[in-house]
Amino acid sequence: MAKTTRIIDEAPALPELQISPEKVCFIIAKAREFDAKDAVSDPDPGSNASDDKMTSVLEDHADDPVVEELTSVINDMNEDEQIDLVALVWLGREDYSAADWAEVRKEATRAHNKNTARYLLGIPLLGDFLEDGFALLGRSCEKFELDHL
Template structure:
């Protein structure tokens, strides 16, 4: 697997902030002691509010990443939810890059479990990741 170009501290911050945002939305979140993300069929999409400063910050941070890093975020979500195996990381990143249309944050935030998928994707890519505890891959 190629290394992620997203700095570990940036990804950690995104996951934690997205989980915080999800908790405001009363969505279930994965966390310590839970066996992966909850069933996405049991929850609806995240609400969108252009006047919500927290949501605007998340959009800005995601859309402020370079194209490769945005593709990695999408690919990480896909690996985390099981669309790709960790061994297919390069293929997932390439496909995410091909499909990039400039609305990455909107796409990612349309998936209410995105933070849990990112965390699960890290677990799969690194065969156990302690990013959330240590800030390192």
């Protein structure tokens, strides 16, 4: 009787990220706050914000604290973390597949410069692209969202 060898498909190993899942999830949450902003309807409001039902917090002002916080967090990251963020966005935009992670990261390394925060904040739906890229690599922010409730 001949022996048969059964090959068990193993799930491909998740690529190692240089950025922590907590940081990615924080950027996703903040990017969604930023993406939700609307155009400024009154560039020079003279009244009290509480009298206007705080609608100005939903408008995209130049001194937006969400933009300032995101810019600060991204600028404080090391180069490898910034490269991973850009690569995750490109992956989430479906410019590449998860199997191309090494190639995506190499391309993001070649493109890296000191304007990462400005570049990322200029991408509409940044939070969605980051989350999609993160998910393509088998990761999720679900645990972090539950931990912070």
